Amino acid sequence: MKTALRARLGLGFILLCYATATWWVLTRSSPLVRERPVTIRIAHWQIEAGPPDGLDAVIRRYEELNPRVKVEQQLVPGVVYKQWLRSNLAGGTGADIIEWGPWIEGVRDVPARYFEPVTAALAEPNPYNRGTPLANVPWQQTFKDGLAGQRFDSPDPGEIFGVTLTEVSVRLFCNRELLREITGATRVPQTFGDLRKIFAQLDAYNLRSGRPPVMALAGARDNNEWLLQYLLMDTTLGLNFSLDDPGALALANRQLLAAYLEGRWRWSRPEVKAGLELMREIARHMKPGFQQLSRDEATREFLHGDALFIFTGTWDATSLRRLASFNIDALRFPQPTPDDPVVGRYLIGRFADGGGVTAMAMHLNKASPHRAEALDFMRFMTSVEGAQLFTDRSGWLPATTNVRIAPEIESFTSPQDGYALCNPYVIIGSNVTLQYTRHMHLYLGEHGDVDRFTAVLDEAMPTAVRADLQSELRSLEQTIRSQDGRTLALARLGGAPAAQRRAVMEGGQTISEGLALQMRAQLEKFRLER
Amino acid sequence: MLSLPLFRHALRGAGLLLALPALAAEPTLDPVWRDISESRSHLALLQAERAAKSGSRAALLARAAATLDDQPVTDERLRATEAQLADLARGDDELAAQAAYLQARIWQTHLSQPDYARAAGLFRALAERQPQSRWAQLGLVKLGLLHLYALPEPGDPEARHAAAEALLARLTEPALQRDLHLQLGLAGIFHCRPLGEVLEHLLAADRIGGVPGIAGEDLIVQLGELSLRAGQYAQARRYFDRYLDEYPTSGRCFTIRARLRELAAREAAAGGRQP
Numbered sequence: 001m002k003t004a005l006r007a008r009l010g011l012g013f014i015l016l017c018y019a020t021a022t023w024w025v026l027t028r029s030s031p032l033v034r035e036r037p038v039t040i041r042i043a044h045w046q047i048e049a050g051p052p053d054g055l056d057a058v059i060r061r062y063e064e065l066n067p068r069v070k071v072e073q074q075l076v077p078g079v080v081y082k083q084w085l086r087s088n089l090a091g092g093t094g095a096d097i098i099e100w101g102p103w104i105e106g107v108r109d110v111p112a113r114y115f116e117p118v119t120a121a122l123a124e125p126n127p128y129n130r131g132t133p134l135a136n137v138p139w140q141q142t143f144k145d146g147l148a149g150q151r152f153d154s155p156d157p158g159e160i161f162g163v164t165l166t167e168v169s170v171r172l173f174c175n176r177e178l179l180r181e182i183t184g185a186t187r188v189p190q191t192f193g194d195l196r197k198i199f200a201q202l203d204a205y206n207l208r209s210g211r212p213p214v215m216a217l218a219g220a221r222d223n224n225e226w227l228l229q230y231l232l233m234d235t236t237l238g239l240n241f242s243l244d245d246p247g248a249l250a251l252a253n254r255q256l257l258a259a260y261l262e263g264r265w266r267w268s269r270p271e272v273k274a275g276l277e278l279m280r281e282i283a284r285h286m287k288p289g290f291q292q293l294s295r296d297e298a299t300r301e302f303l304h305g306d307a308l309f310i311f312t313g314t315w316d317a318t319s320l321r322r323l324a325s326f327n328i329d330a331l332r333f334p335q336p337t338p339d340d341p342v343v344g345r346y347l348i349g350r351f352a353d354g355g356g357v358t359a360m361a362m363h364l365n366k367a368s369p370h371r372a373e374a375l376d377f378m379r380f381m382t383s384v385e386g387a388q389l390f391t392d393r394s395g396w397l398p399a400t401t402n403v404r405i406a407p408e409i410e411s412f413t414s415p416q417d418g419y420a421l422c423n424p425y426v427i428i429g430s431n432v433t434l435q436y437t438r439h440m441h442l443y444l445g446e447h448g449d450v451d452r453f454t455a456v457l458d459e460a461m462p463t464a465v466r467a468d469l470q471s472e473l474r475s476l477e478q479t480i481r482s483q484d485g486r487t488l489a490l491a492r493l494g495g496a497p498a499a500q501r502r503a504v505m506e507g508g509q510t511i512s513e514g515l516a517l518q519m520r521a522q523l524e525k526f527r528l529e530r
Numbered sequence: 531m532l533s534l535p536l537f538r539h540a541l542r543g544a545g546l547l548l549a550l551p552a553l554a555a556e557p558t559l560d561p562v563w564r565d566i567s568e569s570r571s572h573l574a575l576l577q578a579e580r581a582a583k584s585g586s587r588a589a590l591l592a593r594a595a596a597t598l599d600d601q602p603v604t605d606e607r608l609r610a611t612e613a614q615l616a617d618l619a620r621g622d623d624e625l626a627a628q629a630a631y632l633q634a635r636i637w638q639t640h641l642s643q644p645d646y647a648r649a650a651g652l653f654r655a656l657a658e659r660q661p662q663s664r665w666a667q668l669g670l671v672k673l674g675l676l677h678l679y680a681l682p683e684p685g686d687p688e689a690r691h692a693a694a695e696a697l698l699a700r701l702t703e704p705a706l707q708r709d710l711h712l713q714l715g716l717a718g719i720f721h722c723r724p725l726g727e728v729l730e731h732l733l734a735a736d737r738i739g740g741v742p743g744i745a746g747e748d749l750i751v752q753l754g755e756l757s758l759r760a761g762q763y764a765q766a767r768r769y770f771d772r773y774l775d776e777y778p779t780s781g782r783c784f785t786i787r788a789r790l791r792e793l794a795a796r797e798a799a800a801g802g803r804q805p
Binding site: 146148151158246247250349356366416417418419477488493501503504506507510513521 | 588709748752
């Protein structure tokens, strides 16, 4: 009897403990989980002077407003960013917020695989804009370009994956004191013809100065590539218009790749060669062997006063200004005019040198264990307050409207005074870029020849172009496949928010499929013709 | 030694202990669908497999949907999923339509070698069985794409477009009509169909409205530009003006203003006067 009673009591005690534990977990732990401190990481490659300071200021303020959340910057050098991105995302160790850009070779599939669209959040006002003129404006419309670049480059036509922090443009940065020393004045070049005159004056200066020669432009592989993209945008505008069958007055890389397969353009076309000739002319005023140098070397050359100009993006402006011992002017690169002897006949007008598209796009990692907190930080950093902190401390333009711009960076903004139907022919695909880089010595070297270079490129490019179009197709199909289950899931969940997401996803998926089927047909046609 | 009565008590207690989590568990599949909708396929599949033990059709459908995107995605797993969906598609309810749609999609887009003819057959069959089902109609839009680009027959563009256009009359939902009109217009450009025909479809898509993302912005520009190319100047002006109004900060505005100047010159030339 006693034993039986003890046993019952024991069992009862066990059951009571279990019931208590269950009650505790169900009612007490979830608020505790929500209140636990959280650390989120934001990763980017903008390790030049400026952005890390800007983001630090944003983070400090955010942490004041949200003491539970700690934010860490992960600064990843650009040379390893691609590898870092792929390995960490595949291994599930990626940061919560990650910078990505469509021009990074070999990782165009990343958004569809690893990033969460933020489209729904962008349709609502940003709560961090309360008390500002943007209080009731949908978050997407608080960006200067309405996130045009993110929409254009989205792997999924209906969705937006990234939010941007800045606006960039390319500029010809000038050593003002050295310009005066060389030309006797600080009058900056307005046209390419003016630039040629300065090249001639520099040659004369080098003869009389007795110092080691000053180059006109600081030279490096990257700076050369940016300048060539710029020059080709000018000479190929007419070509771009002729390739714009859909009439969207914009061309995606896949259209250029397909047009190449169809034989509608070649590197040996006169307008492409004209841009290359102009690049060759400018390259004669860069340090010999610059193709082997990195952009840091070009920056050093400019800061040492060994080059009068450096052509680079405004992303280098803060570094240049902080490190230079002289005054620097940020000039719009003087575009060739219709009377230019090399390229004039191919020009149809000014082209946009700023693009009008915001940049430094940050994306939400699907696998982040703290997506809500990460999204909240993305809202803050792109709010009026966050963007003001960023621009004030970084010296970079803000992407958000209604933010004061410091006078010293007003020249970085680009008015809408040029055609934007421009394409960076050199980086329309990673294999195309590889072929260009591999052979560029054929036209830039001392015995360089544009005809020989373009003939070699046109021999190598069909295979490269096809590979890049296949890569675009794979990336698009990856997006399409992932949407079938998600569309059904949203339908099964029901409710207005799910229905809205589903409507966008279905419409976007059909658009993507149309494009994918076109690419398949183009690849098939080219295969048959070969 | 444990006595028999005590053993019985222990069993009852254990049963209660085991039952409590089940009693506390959420009874619906919403967590599974949520995980699928947010691309957490593997997590969704683990939950769906537990739920599927009950044999409920909804749980089996959830499991199939979660499998589609659960790595590693292999043809073997997809074919097994396709067979499960084929079973679920035997019926005339919404779930059967969803299963039939997904089944066709596996053949169309998920297998490493698509079988467009098979997918087309499944979409047609679904539309015959449940013509009013939204999934059947969405399937018709996908069938339209197959007609336009992928099915071997009919081979020539005119017949392809005719086959896809014939599906429009069977669509009752405006968003789906819009999507097929848009695809007919874009395919028309791809196949070099007459501009008038292309414009008709693009205009129809615009009238319905709601084209998502950048494609919606592109559509307005296209209607302006293609109208200009077709000599429909008033229409071109209307769309260019609308773009400048709706997207004032876009980089394309400069080009569109240039186009408007060109338009004015053409109108003047057509009217025999100076702009």
